[in-house]
Amino acid sequence: MTALLEVRSLSKFYPIKRAGKGAKLHAVDDVSLTISAGESVGLVGESGCGKSTMVRLLGRLIDPTAGQVLMEGEDLTAITQAKFASSPHRRRIQVVFQDATESLNPSFRAFQAIADPLKRLLGLSDSAEIASRVHATAALVGLPDELLQRYPHQLSGGQRARVGIARAVAVEPSLLILDEPTSALDVSAQAVILRLLADLRARLSMSYLFVSHDLNVVRLLCSRVVVMYLGKIVEIAPAEALFTAPRHPYTQALVAAIPDPARRGEARPRLDGSPASPINPDPNVCRFYGRCPKAADLCASAMPPLRAVGPDHFAACHFAVSPAGGNDER
Incomplete structure (x- = not known):
């Protein structure tokens, strides 16, 4: 398969002043991996292993200390995090965050939340076109039109999760980064959202980086799995091989x-x-x-x-x- 995203020797270190001069926390340390076009890759590991920092690095929400993130050969890390927000590449990588309640603007109705990236990243200004795209995306994620005029606090957890997903897929990204997207939901809502995500990937031909501590979910949705421990990758394998014959202790x-x-x-x-x-x-x-x-x-x-x-x-x-x-x- 063709490499959509290539990560080369990526590192992110944070200075820790209270630990003494020169002390740095190695959140991500010399990580390399690839994600192919249309592939779903799982990223797993204990809390503190570097998963969330990887999400922010690959989503270009923070700048790396060293290394590169390339999309179809173009170095995205050559663009600073501050400038990347207005880059045409911004729409190609979207993130669905762990808690939709925290990631949605409380003053935006669901319609506005989905419309905002259409205006910012696609430059749409025609009201009729924006409305058409919002309604089509809402239908794609199973969000009824009557809910589009509600604020986040007026929606259920599963409905807020759908708004967060709709906001991300509205701009038709190439890579969707899913950071524990179901962890804040009850079991029944989790199952519905996971089925939705599987259906969306098949229909929209997106690549997924699915970050989770729930290995059963990863096994269900991902064809390949990356395991991290203390900022390092310790194992990469096809999902079936990793779950039936793991090689790292x-x-x-x-x-x-x-x-x-x-x-x-x-x-x-x-x-x-x-x-x-x-x-x-x-x-x-x-x-x-x-x-x-x-x-x-x-x-x-x-x-x-x-x-x-x-x-x-x-x-x-x-x-x-x-x-x-x-x-x-x-």
Whole structure:
């Protein structure tokens, strides 16, 4: 597949004055990945792993410390975050935020919320054309016309989520970044919104970056999964391979933690200890060292590179476990 978005050695460090001179929090550290046209990629990991910072970097809401984000070969990071808001590339990458209540302007009716990006990003000014586009987009996401004149506080959680999605897809983006889009909804509303997202991707041929802590949702919607830990990518694999034969010990623990009645009573991997500090981490020590059940002296002296361990399957571990259960020490 053709690469729509290519991320090259992307990093974002934040100075931490209270930790001393030169102290920096490594929120995202030397991350590289690609998203192909029409592909749905999942991004998973614990809180604090760098997922939200990746959303802001790829959505060009913040500038990186280093690295590049290229869309079809054009370097988007050459445009500063301040100028990117008025760039013609802005409409091509849209973000659906975690909490629609917080991300929607409380003084905008649903109609205005959907119309605003049409005016700002597509430059539409004809009232009839804008209204036509708003009503068509609302119908696309299953939002009844009678709700378009309501303010966010007059809508249910699921209805607000639909407005947030409609606002993003109205400008026909190439990449839709979904940052935990169902986490603020109840279970029944989650199921409806997830079905809507699956349908929209098929109908509009968009690429998705689906950020979530819910691995069952990721398995349902994504064809490939990226796993992050403390700012680093530790595994990338096709979804089926990752869920049936994870190769990194951290991914194995994540998959084992998925509730499954069929595995009741089985021994599961346990992660003892606490994550290492993301402030000035030692570049020669594996980020997972100290919690990893397979940790060895090598892990404390050499950062494992992200390398191929199977077809389209990559893991950053010196001792990536093979599907058969042996060690892969290539």
